Amino acid sequence: MDLLDRFNGLRALVVGDVMIDAYTKGVVERMSPEAPVPIVNVKSSFDRLGGAANVVLNLKSLGAVPYVCSVIGDDPYGEKLCQLLLEHGVDVGCLVKSRQRRTTVKHRVFNGDKQVLRIDEEDIFDLTDDEHQALWEVIAKRLDSEPFDVIILQDYNKGVLTEKMIQAIVGLARQKNIPVAVDPKKKNFFAYQGVTLFKPNGKELRDGLGVHAETIDELRQSAVVLQHRLNCQYLMVTLSEQGVMILHDGSSHHIPAHPRNIVDVSGAGDTVLSVAALCLALKEDAETIAAVANLAGGLVCEEVGVVSIDKERLRQEVKRIRHE
Secondary structure, three states: OOOOHHHOOOEEEEEEOEEEEEEEEEEEEEEOOOOOOEEEEEEEEEEEEEEHHHHHHHHHHOOOEEEEEEEEEOOHHHHHHHHHHHHOOOOOOOEEEEOOOOOOEEEEEEEOOEEEEEEEEOOOOOOOHHHHHHHHHHHHHHHHHOOOOEEEEEOOOOOOOOHHHHHHHHHHHHHHOOOEEEEOOOOOHHHOOOOOEEOOEHHHHHHHHOOOOOOHHHHHHHHHHHHHHHOOOEEEEEOHHHOEEEEEOOEEEEEOOOOOOOOOOOOHHHHHHHHHHHHHHOOOOHHHHHHHHHHHHHHHOOOOOOOOOOHHHHHHHHHHHHHO
16 A cells, blocks of 8 residues: 555544635736726636645545634635535534634635735634634544544634644643644744644744745754754755755755746645645654655645645656656
8 A cells, every 4th residue: 555545544633724715817908097907807706725724625635534623704704614615525513603703715816827916804813712712622522532643733823823722732632642733824933842743934944033044054954943942853844946854853854846837836835734744644754754745735836726636646746756
């Protein structure tokens, strides 16, 4: 059985900021007489799952069994988000609806394949005490009642992953010996003490530590500092055209990027984290975790918009790389 087949049936609990990515596609043929802006003649519109919900879809595409825990608005977009998840066969029983916040929506407007505008609807304040309590209760109940192979924390700075929530989840995960994989944002960057795998990108690494590391050696030195500061077992840094770097148990590996026709990087971090987390659950070695996640992230960048990974295409890429 190959690695990707071993993903089948792995149970993953995803906690973080879920959202809808709304797309409007059209054609620009003239400028507005009212202001120096293009007029987009709409041809199609559609909604996709984004943020932590995109992690869920990636896990589903890879054969895993994902559960998503988050707080969404008690509003029409919240209903739409639940509907989209249900259409993909994802349980929505751990989504808490709140009248105190809006469901996050990112509206993207395209002229052909070129994005010309993005409009965000969101609330980004931390969970209220009531929201925290309601979400924590569903998380703790799910973890107490069912076995999980990995917990994934996907942070988009929208308020769900507060320092208090992070510490509670990591503490319970330790008690149950469940690995925790994290895609951080700057606000709570150093709150993820003791997680299993921490996956910032290069900019987040530099901003978090306040350094200007650019070369691979400089980035490696900074990554070592961050790993010690967070006391995490694995530190994986995505470096865009420079590939990916992973540190574990005193050693480091740098996996160069593969040549790609990059169209859109939206959602690539979600894909990388999903693959890395499942490899982590299977106790794969650090180099394999980074190499397969790197391949997956590159593949989704060849598609327009936020899309989940194609498992069979990834399988072929893994085979190709292993035979080079």
